[in-house]
Amino acid sequence: MRHHLILRHFIVFITLLFSNLFYSQSNNTFNPIDVFSLEYVSNPKISPDGKKVLYVRNFKDIMTDKNYSNIWIIDYDGTNNTPLTTGNQNDFDPTWSNSGDKFTYKSNSDNSVQLYLYVLNQKSNQKLTNLQKSIGPLSWSEDDTYLAFTSFVEKPSSSLIKMPLKPEGAKWNKPAIEIDEIKYRSDGRGYLTQGFSQIFILPVEGGTPRQISFLNNNAASPKWLTKNKIIFSANLHEDSDLEPRNSEVYLLDIISEEIKPLTFRLGPDYNPVISPDKSEIAYLGFDEKYLGYQQNNLYIMSNDGRNIRNISENFNRNISNINWSEDGKGLYFQYDDKGMTKLAYISTSGKVKDIVSQLGGLSLGRPYSGGTYSISKNDKYAYTFGNVYNPSDLAVGYNSSFKRLTQLNKDLFDHKKLGNVEEVWFKSSFDDRQIQGWLVKPPNFDPSKKYPLILEIHGGPFSNYGFRFSAEIQLFASKGYMILYTNPRGSTSYGNEFANLIHHNYPNQDYDDLMSGVDHVLKRPYVDKENLFVTGGSGGGVLTAWIIGKTNRFKAAVVAKPVINWYSFVLYADNINTYYKYWFPGLPWDNLEHYMKRSPISYVGNVKTPTMLLTGEQDFRTPMAESEQFYAGLKLNKVESMLVRIPGASHGIAARPSNLITKVNAIIAWFEKYKN
Numbered sequence: 001m002r003h004h005l006i007l008r009h010f011i012v013f014i015t016l017l018f019s020n021l022f023y024s025q026s027n028n029t030f031n032p033i034d035v036f037s038l039e040y041v042s043n044p045k046i047s048p049d050g051k052k053v054l055y056v057r058n059f060k061d062i063m064t065d066k067n068y069s070n071i072w073i074i075d076y077d078g079t080n081n082t083p084l085t086t087g088n089q090n091d092f093d094p095t096w097s098n099s100g101d102k103f104t105y106k107s108n109s110d111n112s113v114q115l116y117l118y119v120l121n122q123k124s125n126q127k128l129t130n131l132q133k134s135i136g137p138l139s140w141s142e143d144d145t146y147l148a149f150t151s152f153v154e155k156p157s158s159s160l161i162k163m164p165l166k167p168e169g170a171k172w173n174k175p176a177i178e179i180d181e182i183k184y185r186s187d188g189r190g191y192l193t194q195g196f197s198q199i200f201i202l203p204v205e206g207g208t209p210r211q212i213s214f215l216n217n218n219a220a221s222p223k224w225l226t227k228n229k230i231i232f233s234a235n236l237h238e239d240s241d242l243e244p245r246n247s248e249v250y251l252l253d254i255i256s257e258e259i260k261p262l263t264f265r266l267g268p269d270y271n272p273v274i275s276p277d278k279s280e281i282a283y284l285g286f287d288e289k290y291l292g293y294q295q296n297n298l299y300i301m302s303n304d305g306r307n308i309r310n311i312s313e314n315f316n317r318n319i320s321n322i323n324w325s326e327d328g329k330g331l332y333f334q335y336d337d338k339g340m341t342k343l344a345y346i347s348t349s350g351k352v353k354d355i356v357s358q359l360g361g362l363s364l365g366r367p368y369s370g371g372t373y374s375i376s377k378n379d380k381y382a383y384t385f386g387n388v389y390n391p392s393d394l395a396v397g398y399n400s401s402f403k404r405l406t407q408l409n410k411d412l413f414d415h416k417k418l419g420n421v422e423e424v425w426f427k428s429s430f431d432d433r434q435i436q437g438w439l440v441k442p443p444n445f446d447p448s449k450k451y452p453l454i455l456e457i458h459g460g461p462f463s464n465y466g467f468r469f470s471a472e473i474q475l476f477a478s479k480g481y482m483i484l485y486t487n488p489r490g491s492t493s494y495g496n497e498f499a500n501l502i503h504h505n506y507p508n509q510d511y512d513d514l515m516s517g518v519d520h521v522l523k524r525p526y527v528d529k530e531n532l533f534v535t536g537g538s539g540g541g542v543l544t545a546w547i548i549g550k551t552n553r554f555k556a557a558v559v560a561k562p563v564i565n566w567y568s569f570v571l572y573a574d575n576i577n578t579y580y581k582y583w584f585p586g587l588p589w590d591n592l593e594h595y596m597k598r599s600p601i602s603y604v605g606n607v608k609t610p611t612m613l614l615t616g617e618q619d620f621r622t623p624m625a626e627s628e629q630f631y632a633g634l635k636l637n638k639v640e641s642m643l644v645r646i647p648g649a650s651h652g653i654a655a656r657p658s659n660l661i662t663k664v665n666a667i668i669a670w671f672e673k674y675k676n
Contacts, residue, residue, distance in 0.1 A: 028417045029443045029478040032661040035364075035471055036062040039408040040391035041384050042069070042362055043093060043372070047100045050376035051076050054084075054094040054103060055394050057408065061088055065658045071105055071118075076380065076396055078405040084118060085109075085125075093137070097144045097204075104128070104147065106135060115149070117204065128202060129209060136197055140204075141224045147202045148222040148230055153211065154195040182241045186574045187621040188650045199232060199252065212254055216240075220247075221271050225303060228254045231262070231281060233270040244577050249283050251305075262305030269299075275328045279303055282322055282331055292506070292582050293462040293492065293499040298322060298331065300348060311350045316495040323375045332375050334359060336493035338436055339466025341371045343383060356402050360386015360393070361468035365654040365663075366456075366537070367438075367485065369464055369493075388421040388438070389413070391469045417443040419477030423467070426520035428489070430512035433498075437486030437517050438467070442477045445526075451482045452531035452675055455518055455554075458485065459538030459561075461506055464493040472654070475664045481533075481671075484521055488513035488543075504585055507546040507598065514543065515551070530555075533671045537561050538622060538651065542600065545630060548611060549603030556674040558612045558667045561622045561651060564630040565601045567592070574620040604633035610640035612670045614663065616649025642670070 043056040053076065058069045071091045074081040085091040091107040102119045115129040115138070128147075129135065136150035161176050177191070185191045199213040199222045212230075213219050217240050222232040235247040236259075248263045249272045262281070263269040267288035272281050281303055284296040296319045298312040312319055317335040324331050330347040332355075341359035346352045359371030362384065371392060373383035385395035385404050390413065394406040419440045428435050442451060454476055458465045465485050476483050487493070488510040490502035502510060522529050534554045536544045541562030548557045563569045567588045570580045580587055588595045596602050611634055613627040627643060634641040644666050646653050654660035 028415060030416050030418060030471075030474045031478065032475060032665060034412060034416065035475075035657050035660055036060045037409075037412050038364055038391055038471065040360075040362065040364065040386075041394045041406060041408065042392065044382040044384060044394055045094050045096055045103070045374045046076075046376045046380060046382040046396065047096055048098060048377045049100055050378045050380035050398075052100075053382045053394065053396060053405075054096070055382070056092050056094070057083070060657045062657075064088065065656050067655075067657070074394070074405055078403065081406070095138055095140070097140050098142060099144050102144075104138060104140075115147075115202075126206070128204075128206065131209065134197075137221065139223045139230075141227065143227075145204055146224075147204060148224060149200055149202070150197040150219050150222060151200050151209070152193075152195055153198045154193055157194065182577050183244075183575070185620050187619060188652065190618065190620070199230065201254070212257065213252060213259075214257075215259075222252075223272060223274055225251070225274055225278060230254065231272045231274065233272060233283070236261075242577055243288075244575075245288060247285075249281065249305075260305075262301065263308070271322065273322050273324060273331075274303070275324050276326055277328055280328070282324065284319060284322065290581055291500050292503045293490075293496065295496050296320065298333065298346065311348055312346060312352075314350060315346070315352055318492060321372060325375075325379055326377050332373075332381070334371070334373060336369050336464055336466070338493055339438075339464055339468075339487055340493075341369045341466070343373050343381065355381070355400055356383065356395075356397055358385055358387050358467070360384050360391065361466070362392055364391055364469070364471045365660055366458065366472055367465045367468040367470040368458070369466060369468070386469055388440075388467050388469055389418055418474050419443050419483075420445065421467070424484075424517075424520065426516055428509070428513045429516045429519075430509045433489065433513075435486060435488060435513045435517060436494075437484055438465070439521055440473055440477050440483040440485075442480050442482065447526050450526055450528040451480060452533065452671070453518070453521065453527050454481050454483045454671070455514060455532070455534045455536075456483055456485045457514065457534070457536030457540035457543045458487070458491070459536065459540045460492075461490045461502060461510075461539035461542070462492055462499055463539075464491045466493070471660060472664050476668065479668050479672075481668075482521075482527060484517055486514065486517045488517075504583070504594075505598075506583070507543050507600075510543055511547060511550055514547065518553075528676075531675050533557070533675075535560065535667055537653070539563075541622070545600035545611075546603070548609040549600055549606045552608045554609050555676070556610045556612075556671050558614060558670055559627070559630065560614045560663070561616065561619055561653060562600070562613070562626055562630065563622050564599065564626045566595045566599045568629070569622070569626060570595075572623055572625065601629055601633060604630060605637060607634060607637065607639050610670070610674050612642045612644060612666065614644040614646070614653070614666055616646045616651065616653045616659075618648060619651045619653075621651035 039059045045054040056069045068088050070085045072083050089109040094105045096103045117126045133152035138149035197218040199219050200209040202209045219232050219234045230252045245268045247268045247270050248261045249269050251260045269285035272283045286294045297310050298319050301308040319333045321334045322331050340357050342357045343355045361368050362370040371384040380398045382396045384392035386392035395404045422439045424437045532554045535558040537560035541560045544559045613631050615627040631643045
């Protein structure tokens with residue numbers, strides 16, 4: 001009898017094994033394990049003559065659960081696509097020399113991130129540094145003989161707490177950690193070693209990096225103005241710890257070590273870029289008004305700091321990534337507009353012309369912005385091309401004519417069917433404002449059927465979703481769900497006024513925008529109004545918790561890495577010198593009612609919706625204590641709830657491939673548990 005039972009179990013096992021194998025081979029939908037197959041392009045750097053492009057090819061390893069990247073090169077016409085580095089390591093940030101015959105890049109191939117030089121005609125690699133700390137963006141001198149870059153220099157410290165001499169052989173605890181800085185920890189980095197990023201110069205032919213700045217704050221964006229002068233940005237004001245955004249553009253004389261400020265105002269001035277003839281400097285910034293969201297303007301000044309003028313004052317979008325045109329008559333830049341990232345050109349007189357759109361996002365998890373581009377001396381460009389159906393690939397162009405050069409995920413998506421993404425617009429029930437969103441349908445969608453709906457909410461809150469690829473959204477769709485994601489008030493890419501509708505007022509009418517979106521799509525007969533679900537991360541977690549405190553219409557909710565109590569958040573998150581003065585009218589003990597009125601914890605007593613909390617254990621942006629407060633409130637109110645802790649994860653829960661899968665599978669499992 002026992003023999004027959006074992007044989008029967010064996011036959012069942014073999015049958016399941018082969019059926020699962022057949023299913024995985026024949027299944028044409030995007031599955032969680034496919035996350036490990038995704039690749040994308042970042043850091044496209046076109047050569048000065050526009051003939052070649054360096055780019056970073058990002059991939060994942062299923063055995064180590066890590067993200068890796070190598071550097072490739074390709075001709076402008078798409079031929080000779082060749083890897084220059086290989087292996088399970090991280091090679092990134094390629095930077096062309098002015099002559100275009102060599103480039104630098106960073107790599108952790110030797111156990112720590114160091115700077116390397118690659119000479120094209122020799123196909124040679126040379127390690128340039130052996131630094132103990134991080135290396136920031138770098139700049140080539142005009143004659144290609146020197147490099148300038150930033151690197152972290154630890155601040156000397158002395159211990160206040162004095163201990164008696166320890167007996168020989170005694171095993172005492174580690175010394176106490178003494179903290180006296182206002183910013184003492186950072187999400188993704190943990191508790192900080194105190195010190196600052198300083199400017200170094202290094203001969204390209206080799207040698208020892210020489211520190212040329214000794215600042216009381218971090219230096220950024222060093223650029224060579226002349227052989228002996230470098231411009232950079234920093235916040236060197238005495239109150240920099242309490243006014244962290246108040247940076248200026250400075251001029252550093254390498255010989256005398258004299259530092260001269262070129263800008264003077266309250267507000268950030270940063271990312272200086274020198275014109276081709278060296279006579280002018282362009283930079284980004286704005287006048288500080290302590291609003292939750294403030295858009296960058298583009299300024300130009302003479303190289304001595306005079307004749308400052310704002311050339312983008314009539315352009316109502318946030319500007320980033322500026323680069324001069326070769327003739328010096330304007331600059332290229334990128335910006336987000338209605339959920340789309342675009343490359344554009346602005347003349348020095350302020351006239352703007354769009355060049356190309358669909359600069360794909362670089363976040364595989366959710367459909368955030370983040371694409372980038374580079375410009376050659378003859379105004380050709382390379383950029384990350386992406387949309388809702390593909391992660392970022394490489395494309396090149398001139399004027400408005402462009403060409404896609406890579407299709408890194410063709411091998412996967414040729415036999416995987418993705419959910420169709422439809423743009424939708426609807427009016428908010430609060431004030432009739434037009435709100436933009438996107439509705440994703442399951443693969444093999446059948447309009448005669450009814451499908452459950454997930455409302456997925458972005459974080460930020462000052463950010464935007466858009467027409468960009470999202471592994472998480474597509475995985476939800478592959479499980480038979482429709483997904484609505486939107487840009488409610490407070491979202492960027494719609495102008496300064498729309499974003500600041502939530503200034504000192506978040507969360508609030510975002511709720512009306514989101515519910516209006518749900519009501520809009522519920523008019524479609526294939527959306528099952530009896531099976532509505534809601535989730536979101538960070539700011540989206542805030543709004544998810546807020547929503548279930550206001551309505552019971554959703555069958556279940558997953559609140560990911562939220563803020564639940566604004567009072568505890570502003571005192572416990574990693575930017576305690578920032579949030580209280582931009583997102584609130586003042587300090588929490590002076591504005592208790594205001595803080596608590598906007599905190600989801602204040603409405604936890606209303607919640608009836610089964611709720612999962614999901615947060616990384618090393619999250620210092622929206623710390624675990626926030627999730628634990630809400631979880632405790634739910635349990636005390638006898639609400640069906642679960643707390644999911646992701647070991648080792650910071651605020652970017654899905655940074656590791658398996659964590660992205662964990663997040664998606666946790667959400668789906670919770671929703672499936674409560675679906676009719």
